[in-house]
Amino acid sequence: MRIVHAVRSDGFAGVERHVSRLAAAQAAAGHDVRVVGGATERMAAAVADPSVRLVPAATTADVVRALRAATDADVVHTHMTAAEVAAALAAWTTLPGRFPPVVATRHFARPRGSGPLGGLAAALARRTVRAQLSISEYVAAHVDGASTVVPPGIPGRPDGPVAAQRLPVVLMAQRLEPEKRADVGLEAFASSGLAAGGWQLLVAGDGSRRPALEEQAHRLGLSGSVTFLGERADVDALMSQAALFLAPCPVEGLGLSVLEAMADGLPVVAAGAGGHVELLEGLDPLACYPPQDPTLAGKHLAELAASPERRDAYGRAARQRQHRHFSPAAQASATEAVYRQVLGSARRAGARPQPGTGHDVVVVSLEDWDLVRRRNQHLVTELLRTDPDLRVLFVEPPADPLHQLSRRSRPRAGRGLHRPPAGDPGADRLRLYQPTKLLPRRIDPRADERLARGVRRAARTLGFDAPVLWVNDPAAATLVRSSGWPALYDVTDDWAAAERTPAERARLDADEDLLLSRCVAVTVCSPDLLRTKGGRRRELGGDDALLVTNGVDVARYRTPVARPSDLPDGPVAVYLGTVHPDRFDVPLLVRTARAVAGEATVVVVGPVVDVAPAVRATLRDAGVVLLGPRPWTAVPAYLQHADVLLVPHLVNDFTGSLDPIKLYEYRAVRRPVVATPVAGFRDATDPLVTSSDAAGFPAAVRGVLQGPRPADGGGADDIPTWRDQAARMAGVIDALRRRGATQR
Incomplete structure (x- = not known):
């Protein structure tokens, strides 16, 4: 070729x-x-x-x-x-x-x-x-x-010296530009204390930040321990002699220098973000540190420097991983396969799915398809796994450039039709669609009609002639009315119980009534929603709603995994989920963090949404560690290594309507739980679950940390799984196909 x-x-x-x-x-x-x-x-x-x-x-x-x-x-x-x-x-x-x-x-x-x-x-x-x-x-x-x-490949390298024979050198090889965060690397080396033991930091590379970095090294008292080498053509030779490699950039697409260090058997301490996580996954808990945390990075450097045996074991594992997954031959072969698809295959990359299967579903979701898995993604993944003929168009919430601008974020248009991350089950039969909302509804009353037209156009592009419509976002009521597709309304939240403006409440009520009356089927995730939304559907002349709760992959959550490197040392009290004013009690978490200070660290694993910067600062000042969202594949590790799991939710009608996925995830890992009396937890009979009102919540958390662990009470085999719940949803979808179109 x-x-x-x-x-x-x-x-x-x-x-x-x-x-x-x-x-x-x-x-x-x-x-x-x-x-x-x-x-x-x-x-x-x-x-x-x-x-x-x-x-x-x-x-x-x-x-x-x-x-x-x-x-x-x-x-x-x-x-x-x-x-x-x-x-x-x-x-x-x-x-x-x-x-x-x-x-x-x-x-x-x-x-x-x-x-x-x-x-x-x-x-x-x-x-x-x-x-x-x-x-x-x-x-x-x-x-x-x-x-x-197709990740890059690195040629194999001869075995380098064992750790005891390497120089006491930490090597940092990268461009010296702002995004590379070499300043964090300098702070990490200073924090490690290695300079006092005669260790050196060599910085190979050049760029606009070099003068400022040289000044920083002087300010940190490292002038005699840091050498700026400039551009070097012999980085391979430097790697073969260094004892540790430091990679502080938090935005590397992959991290080619990290891969080269792995090929050399050189232990790496890297910012735990971007492509670094994929390269270093499963090697050593000290491989990654939270991005821009020089203190913890320095601690990782010091621990590895103190143990030649651990460095040797880490280096061997890194070499093996590079040889197995990142070889030039594998890269060339995978690249050639894409070339040949483009040149001759009817299913080349980027081609639309073939029409005519009759197993097409359009899902209008309240959440993006991203690295954080929620109900829609779990159910769709299982459906794609079990039905080889199924094709899905997953509609993400529209991008809202004006809203982004109002939040001082860079405005972005929607991504239109695009593919999911490679490797997701059934990814070849899944397409994502993110529209753009140009103006708010109060200015453009036809905004929902425009969004509905965009979804119909995307479906036509993919050859979806008569799909089933699965609605999770009430704003898709216009699409239900205009498309005529047989529709399912899957209710996961009682947004009417959340705090909204009168205009928003009126629009939401109208949308929900249309969905509850016109959709061929309605499913709900919680008993409370079965009572409220199911009752309203019957008032509007519809048949009964069906309860399909959330679930969990129990086996995956119970398979032991290593402690994440970014979990703080010592006991930790972990909250998994989204911090959002509709459901999360921020003052309660602050009081809890202060109550357990010195005994444990409160950690939040998940996105922080619609929370003011001052509130974030209050959480951090109280000692709360905000790790941000973590990929769904990594979540079990954080839960397994928690000393206590937290649910500091507000107690109101909105939280009473929920079926928290964390209920099942927490139960699956069999760790003690302290929760406010919200749906799923308030009536729990599991001996590992403690339900407490806000006044007693901090003391309850301290009691779990200080006391003996409660009796497990068995394996809790009654936990619903996503596979079982997807099978129930598949039955609903099959019934919709047989019954035909939704009333316009």
């Missing part, structure tokens, strides 16, 4: 190293490979194969000229948006049918279009690129459009 790689560059950093290694692996596999762009001498040294032709290209115009001269290629493989734009321009100025198909690798975890002319560049790229690769799951989850994850 004739392959042309293109990157607009005259330098040699992470992307250029990626390109040179992939080109070398492809040439070794027998392909004819050409590389446009990159520092020619360093690219030649990295490729180390004279059959790979190198073409300089420092500007976009250079790349365009080189690609116009490469129309004999089978595929053009671009790297970064500038090369994608160059490919688009080259294609448009070439005779129709003469330009090769374009495949793009996404190296950074952000959508196209972040530069001054970003929108135009993104549009050009999207019109030209036939398939995308992402270097990690993290990148795939954050870019626009579907992509196939």
Whole structure:
């Protein structure tokens, strides 16, 4: 196969190293490979194969000229948006049918279009690129459009010295730019105390932050212990002698230098975010620290420095993981598979699913499809797993640029039709759709009609001729009325009981009445909702609602896993879930954190939503550790290693309507629980659950921490599972298909 790689560059950093290694692996596999762009001498040294032709290209115009001269290629493989734009321009100025198909690798975890002319560049790229690769799951989850994850490969390296024979050196190799957070690395080294023991920090790399970092090193008293090496071509040699590698950047798409350190058997201490988590997963609890926490990073450095035996074990595990999962041959093979899909397969990457199966479902969700799993995602995942003919269009909440701007966030348009992260069960039969709400409903009374049209258009694009409509968001009432699709209303919250303005309450009541009266079926997740929403449906002339509670994958939550490295040392009291004013009692958590200070640390694992910065500061001042959301695959580890699990919820009609997923997750891990008397917990007979009002809550938490653990009381085999609940939902959906359209 004739392959042309293109990157607009005259330098040699992470992307250029990626390109040179992939080109070398492809040439070794027998392909004819050409590389446009990159520092020619360093690219030649990295490729180390004279059959790979190198073409300089420092500007976009250079790349365009080189690609116009490469129309004999089978595929053009671009790297970064500038090369994608160059490919688009080259294609448009070439005779129709003469330009090769374009495949793009996404190296950074952000959508196209972040530069001054970003929108135009993104549009050009999207019109030209036939398939995308992402270097990690993290990148795939954050870019626009579907992509196939193909991580980079690193050639195997000879065994390096054992830990006892390595120099007392911590190596940091990266560009010295603001996003790389080398300042956190310096603080971590200072906090470790290693300088007092004769250890050195070597900083390989250059950039705009170097003068400020040199000043910081002097201010920290590290002038004699930190050496700034500048750009180095011998980083491999530095790695072979260093004892530890420090990677403080919290936004790496993957972390090529970390992967190179792993290949060398060099233990890594890295910011536990981005692609680092994928690379270092399951190696050593000291591998990752919470991003921008130099104190804990320093502690990890000190602990590893003190134990050569642990460094050797960590290094061996890292080498094995690199050899097994990140080899150049595996990267070249997976990349070739994508090329061949683009060139000849009817199911090439980015193609829409084939129509006509009759098993199509459109889900309008209150939550995004992201790394945090909620009811809709769990149920859809199980349905896709068990029904190979099912296809799902999952509609995410619309992007709201004006709302984002009002919150001082960068406004973003919706992502439109896109794919889920690679690796999700049934991902080839799942598409996501995020519309854009341009104006609030009070200004644009037809906003919901516009959103409904967008969903219908997305369904047509995918060939969904007569799908079942599964509504979780009451705002989709307009879609139920306009589409005529047989509809299911799955009620998970009593939003009428939440605090809303009169106008919002009136609109919500009207939407809910339409859904309860016109949908062919109604399911609810809690007994309280069965009473209130089921009763209202009967008042409106409908049949009975069906109770389908939440669940949990019990076996996964009970499989022992290592303690997460970002859990604070010592006893911890953990809350899992969203901190939101509708349900969460912030003052209660503050009082609890202060009551257990010195005995345990209160930790929140989950997103913090619609909470003012001052409230966040109050939580932190009380000693609460806000870890933020964690991927659903990592959640069991946080619960298994909690000394007590918390539910500091407000007690009101809204929380009384809920069926908290954490009820099942907490029960599955068999850890003590202290909860306010909210639905699911107030009537619990499980001896591990303590229900207490807000006044007694902090004391109840202290009592659990100080006293003997309550008797387990058995395995709680009555816990509902997501597989069982998905089977019940599948029965509802099958019945909808048989009964036909919803009344308009």
